[in-house]
Structures are given as C-alpha cells and as structure tokens.
Amino acid sequence: MALHIAVEVVRDSRNSLTTQIQEFIKREISEGILQPGTRLPSSRRLAGDLDVSRSVVVEAYGQLVAEGYLEAAQGAGTRVVGHLEAEPAAPALLDEGQVPRVRxxxxxxxxxTPAFPRREWLRCYQRVLQETDSVHHGYPPPAGDPALRYELACYLGRLRGLRTSPDHLMVVAGFAQTLSLVCEVLPRLGIDELAIEDPGHPGQRQFVRESGVRAVPVRVDGQGIDVEALAASGARAVLVAPAHQFPTGVTLSPERREALARWARDVDGWVIEDDYDGGLWYERSPRPLALQRMMPGRVVYAGTASKTLSPGLRLGWLAAPRPMLDELLRARARHDLGTETLTQLAFAELLRTGLFDRHLxxxxxxxxxxxxxxxxxxxxxxxxxxxxxxxxxxxxxxxxxxxxxxxxxxxxxxxxxxxxxxxxxxxxxxxxxxxxxxxxxxxxxxxxxxxxxxxxxxxxxxxxxxx
CATH class of the missing domain: 3.90.1150.10 (Aspartate Aminotransferase, domain 1)
Incomplete structure (x- = not known):
C-alpha cells in the first residue's frame, strides 16, 4: 500500500536521521496529529520518500515500537498504537450538563432519523459518476446544478403545490444556510426583526440573535401562529412551519393562513416558510399545500433532505421571488462557491427515477x-x-x-x-x-x-x- 507521511528531516543536523524520524513521529503522536490506529508507510516506502537508507527507518520504527508509540504486526504493517491516551472529547450537551449513556x-x-436508502442512493451515485463529464467537476453554479433545480421544481410542484420554476430555486447546505442568508438580507431591506414561533426551536432563536437580527417570539396555539399577536409585535418578517409546527405538531388553520397573507400585504412583509419535514406525512387526512402558493411574491420557501434522507448530506433548497433570490445569491457569493455537485446530481437522479417517492x-x-x-x-x-x-x-x-x-x-x-x-x-x-x-x-x-x-x-x- 503506497502510503505517505510528511516527515521532516534536516541532513546537516547534529542529530542522526534515525533520531530525527523518531522524534518527529513521537511529537506528531503526542500532539494528536497522528491519531491512534493510523497506519504508517512501510520502512521501504518511507526510506524511498526520504531518500535515506532503509536501515535508518527500520531502526527508527523499531525504537518507537519498543517505547510503545507504534505497533507492528505481520501482514498488518506499522501503526500508531490504539490505546494511547488522548485529550478528552468535548462533551455533548443536553439542556444542562453532559449527555449520559441511556438505553x-x-x-x-x-x-x-429512519433508515437511509443505501441501495438506491448508491445506484444513483454510480450512474452520476459514470455519466458526468468534466463540466460537472468544476465549480458548481451558485444557485445549484440545473438538473437538480429542474427536478426540484417538478417535485415541489406536484407534491407541495409550489408556484415556482428552476430559475426561482437555489440549492443550499440545509436550512441553516437558508436562515443565515435570510438574516443577512433582511436588514438590507430595512427589516431588523424576525418573528419566530413560540414554542419553537431554541437553536433557531439563538441563530437568529447571533446573526444580528432581533428574534421576536410570537405564541402558537391550536391553530398555529397567532397572527394578531404577530401584527401587534411590529415585525415585518416571520419564520413559520405551517404544515407541521415544531415542536407542537399543529397545522396552520385555513383562517390563519388567510390572516397571515393579509398581514404580509399590509406590512409589506416577508414570510419564511420552513417545510422542515419534507414529505413525511402519515396522517390519514391530506397534507396541506405549501403556504407559498397563496403569496409567492412574499414567501421564501425552504425545504431540506435532512429528515427524509440524512442531515449529514447538508442538502436543502429554497424558492423565492426573483428580486429576493438575487439578494440571497449575492449574499451567498460572499461566503461559499456553491453546493457539492455530485450529491446534487445523485439526488436529482433519485427524484427523476421515482426512487425518492418510493422511499417516502x-x-x-x-x-x-x-x-x-x-x-x-x-x-x-x-x-x-x-x-x-x-x-x-x-x-x-x-x-x-x-x-x-x-x-x-x-x-x-x-x-x-x-x-x-x-x-x-x-x-x-x-x-x-x-x-x-x-x-x-x-x-x-x-x-x-x-x-x-x-x-x-x-x-x-x-x-x-x-x-
């Protein structure tokens, strides 16, 4: 196995080459750069890379094995030992204190999250790898690959009733990026407050505050967000999850939807629609269509694959009217160069073939x-x-x-x-x-x-x- 390791040696040093190799590897292990279990190059390979005699590396490895830093086994090569003590990892937090181990x-x-569709995803990803050309290996379009934006427009139209087109969609790295971009753009529109549902996601409240926008809690009852309380708050933008509010699970009633549309028109405001559940709807009554279809000119609709596939993919999308989308694209250009292309194309293939519908x-x-x-x-x-x-x-x-x-x-x-x-x-x-x-x-x-x-x-x- 042609492994490499970045070992630094100085040929005119007072220390021998063997000593330099020993001390370098020992230091890398002690500082946590070489992790427990890391496999090192063979003595022949490292000697060739450093242009030194193989006996120099053999002696260095042997001394490190003797001191307990490395372990060598026939057929398994030389590795950093797996039982070295490392710095304790930062504890994960619950509401207070560390998360204990529980059943x-x-x-x-x-x-x-439920099971990931490994077989279907692998099939789509393999097809993408076989069919993509050099164009797809460059920097992606800031708004997302056209193939995925087309499939998303079709999918969101038939499943959620969205009034959109590929030119009004942007592929993003999950809902967090959508919220970050919105919080950056709103102040440029003269809006420095964002109303949020109460109860709601505590991480979103903190995220909004740390983005420099004031978070204004507005209570939620059995019909969804209280639009009268929203109007009284003075906010001109609101973040809502109308289909399945988090955490209460209530659905915004038809009356509240109409009231929210009137509020947006009256205050020249914006609605950020968080459709975080995607297509996960197992209620026997039909899923309500997107709020966006009632007022496409005043809604930034945001969806994600985090619940239906995996949060680790960091794959989401937003739909916005063209002027707002242009502002969001300009804000994004200051932070990154787009979403990874092969994942986009694999998801587009999953949508195109109907495998995603079957998975849902x-x-x-x-x-x-x-x-x-x-x-x-x-x-x-x-x-x-x-x-x-x-x-x-x-x-x-x-x-x-x-x-x-x-x-x-x-x-x-x-x-x-x-x-x-x-x-x-x-x-x-x-x-x-x-x-x-x-x-x-x-x-x-x-x-x-x-x-x-x-x-x-x-x-x-x-x-x-x-x-």
Whole structure:
C-alpha cells in the first residue's frame, strides 16, 4: 500500500536521521496529529520518500515500537498504537450538563432519523459518476446544478403545490444556510426583526440573535401562529412551519393562513416558510399545500433532505421571488462557491427515477406504525397525557396533565435509562402551566417506542409524577 507521511528531516543536523524520524513521529503522536490506529508507510516506502537508507527507518520504527508509540504486526504493517491516551472529547450537551449513556434516546435531534436508502442512493451515485463529464467537476453554479433545480421544481410542484420554476430555486447546505442568508438580507431591506414561533426551536432563536437580527417570539396555539399577536409585535418578517409546527405538531388553520397573507400585504412583509419535514406525512387526512402558493411574491420557501434522507448530506433548497433570490445569491457569493455537485446530481437522479417517492412511501408507512405505537403507549402508560398534532415528521408533542412536574418526570425517566426533552426548553418564556414532552420516535422499532414510554410511566414512592 503506497502510503505517505510528511516527515521532516534536516541532513546537516547534529542529530542522526534515525533520531530525527523518531522524534518527529513521537511529537506528531503526542500532539494528536497522528491519531491512534493510523497506519504508517512501510520502512521501504518511507526510506524511498526520504531518500535515506532503509536501515535508518527500520531502526527508527523499531525504537518507537519498543517505547510503545507504534505497533507492528505481520501482514498488518506499522501503526500508531490504539490505546494511547488522548485529550478528552468535548462533551455533548443536553439542556444542562453532559449527555449520559441511556438505553432509549427520545430526543428529536439528528440521530432521530429512519433508515437511509443505501441501495438506491448508491445506484444513483454510480450512474452520476459514470455519466458526468468534466463540466460537472468544476465549480458548481451558485444557485445549484440545473438538473437538480429542474427536478426540484417538478417535485415541489406536484407534491407541495409550489408556484415556482428552476430559475426561482437555489440549492443550499440545509436550512441553516437558508436562515443565515435570510438574516443577512433582511436588514438590507430595512427589516431588523424576525418573528419566530413560540414554542419553537431554541437553536433557531439563538441563530437568529447571533446573526444580528432581533428574534421576536410570537405564541402558537391550536391553530398555529397567532397572527394578531404577530401584527401587534411590529415585525415585518416571520419564520413559520405551517404544515407541521415544531415542536407542537399543529397545522396552520385555513383562517390563519388567510390572516397571515393579509398581514404580509399590509406590512409589506416577508414570510419564511420552513417545510422542515419534507414529505413525511402519515396522517390519514391530506397534507396541506405549501403556504407559498397563496403569496409567492412574499414567501421564501425552504425545504431540506435532512429528515427524509440524512442531515449529514447538508442538502436543502429554497424558492423565492426573483428580486429576493438575487439578494440571497449575492449574499451567498460572499461566503461559499456553491453546493457539492455530485450529491446534487445523485439526488436529482433519485427524484427523476421515482426512487425518492418510493422511499417516502416506505418512510411514511413506517412512521404511521411507530406513531400508532406511541399513541397507544402514551394512553396506556402515561395516564392523562395526550399526543397532540398531526401524524407527520419524526417527533410528537405529548401534553401532560397540568399539575405534572415536567422537570421531575424528565429526571425520573433518565434514572430509568430514558432520555427525553421537556417542552420548557422550547419556549422563549417560561410556561409552567403547559407541561409536555417532545418525543423523537422515528428511529425506534414499535416495541422500542412502547418500552421507552412504559419505562417513563413506571411509578415508585420516589417518582409519583403522574396522577
């Protein structure tokens, strides 16, 4: 195996070449540059690369093996030993403190995703590699590859009813990039406040604030965002998830949709539509069409493949009227040179062949079964609790009896090896009168969903949390 390593030696040094190689490799290991388990070039290969006698490298390797820095095995080559102590990794955080190891992790985060369609993705990616020419290996168009923008326009039109075209679409690195670009452009339009739903995603609130735009929380009720409260806030831009609000799961009612369209016209405002769930809808009633179709001239529609494929792809898209899209493209040009082309083309192929639709059907059938298991388990093991919102997406909002101690319930669940988030973390302002849990359930088998909820419902003298 023709491995390489960047070893620095000085031929006129007082130290021998063997000593220099030893000290260099030892230093790289100690400073964490050469990771445990890293395979090094053979002594013959490294001697050739450094233009030194092979015996110099053999002696250096031998001494490092003797000192415990390297290990050598017949047929496996020479490697950095795998048991060297490294600096402890920065702990992942929950609401407070470190994330412990548990049996059931019900947080609605990036790990709460169903299976990735490996076979279909590999087939599409292989076809792309076989058929792309040199043009596709250059810098991508800032708005995204034309093939994907065309397929997205077709897909979003038939599935979400979007009024758009390839020329009004931009491919982005997930919703985070969409929000970043919007927060950069809004102040240029004279808008320095962005209304956000409350409860909502705490990371989005922080992201907006750190982008230099003031985040204005507006309450959500059973019909979606309160448009009267939005109008009273004085904001001229709002971020909403009308199909399946996060975290409550409610759908914006037709009356509120009409009111939101009137508000946007009256204040000359903008609506940022976060369609974060994509096509994950397993409710038996039809999924509402995109809000964008009601007012395409005032909506920036944003979608993502993070929930339907994988957040690791960093693949999303936005649709905007041309003047706004031009502003967003100019803002993007200051930060990057576009989204990686081969992933775009593979996703375009997945859309074109219908494999993505087939994948969504499988996910929705799976999601329906797991949501049914959650509903049944909550009814059985959490007396008085109710699962709210539509059957969609990867999480559910479980409202608890009003006098339930939400924090105590979360802590008691953790003692039983269940990691779940209370709703308090998602509210901009404290709400002690509305205890709830935000439960990520899409990654668990039906039996796992039931067992996790059963564990939370177990009562003891120390944990009498539910009535």
């Amino acid at each position: 059931w992790d019900l947080r609605p985060g990036g790990g709460n 059907r499988r996910l929705n059938a799976l999601g329906r079964r797991r949501r049914d298991a959650l509903d049944e388990a909550v009814f059985r093991y959490l007396p008085g609790a109710v699962v709210l919102g539509r059957g969609a997406g990867l999480h559910a909002y479980v409202r608890l009896p009003r006098h339930t101690d939400e924090g105590a319930l979360v802590a008691g669940a953790l003692r039983r090896s269940v990691l779940v988030r209370g709703a308090a973390a998602f509210h901009a302002w404290p709400r002690r009168d509305a205890p709830a849990l935000v439960v990520g359930h899409a990654h668990l088998p039906c039996s796992g969903v039931a067992e996790a909820i059963r564990a939370m419902g177990v009562r003891s003298d120390a944990d009498a949390l539910l009535p």
